[in-house]
Amino acid sequence: MNRAIPSGNNEIKLTRERFDGIYIAYFSRLCSFARTYVLSDETAENIVQNVFLFLWEKHYALRISTSISTYLYTLVKNKCIDHLRHQRIAQEYRTEQSLKLAALEQLDTELISGEDLEKTVMAAIDRLPAKCREIFILSRVEGKKYREISQLLGISVNTVENQMSIALRKLRKDLEHLL
Known part of the structure; x- marks a missing residue:
């Protein structure tokens, strides 16, 4: 059972065909947008793929109060921010560990x-x-x-x-x- 997903003032039913159309229309634009945050083509594509996977897996339960475009760009932006936070924390941890290992060596x-x-x-x-x-x-x-x-x-x-x-x-x- 597919529920309607509002797109601006219009509600759309997210069928497989509609999803494919959204994917085709937005994938490359969202990848370009994500690249401005993460600077890696591979990471940007992974983030956008995950956003579309989320959209498809949750399409029956989603209630979107903005346009599909705004919703997708917001999801990608938030996923990019999450990725960058994770990278920062991982880098801080690696730096700390490298310093401790260097201390062991000295x-x-x-x-x-x-x-x-x-x-x-x-x-x-x-x-x-x-x-x-x-x-x-x-x-x-x-x-x-x-x-x-x-x-x-x-x-x-x-x-x-x-x-x-x-x-x-x-x-x-x-x-x-x-x-």
Whole structure:
């Protein structure tokens, strides 16, 4: 059962054909709009795809008090803002973790010899779950970027970021006595 979706003063019933027409009419314009926020074609397209997926999945329950155009642009803008907030938080976390890892690497040799430190850190790395360990080594030891790792392992960049967060959190906890 499809309910009507108001478009300005007119109500439209969101059938598959109507949805396809809206998609064709707005997809490229919304992608261009999203690119002004996120600066990545791939991210912009993903955001717009998610907005259309939301629209289709919820079309029977939506009540839109503005035009479909205004509604779509508002959804895209809000999704872009959510994405940027997530990116900022993830970047702040990565920066914090990098600083802590750098601090570990610069430990005073009087406190622990370089060889002992290396053994301690390697033992902590060895205790990581297999996937975390693999991703951590590819990133921190081999110097690969997250995108390279995701392509190499056939996983998403988001999964790489999450696994690195887990690895760094476990290493920080394991090695906190050295700080």
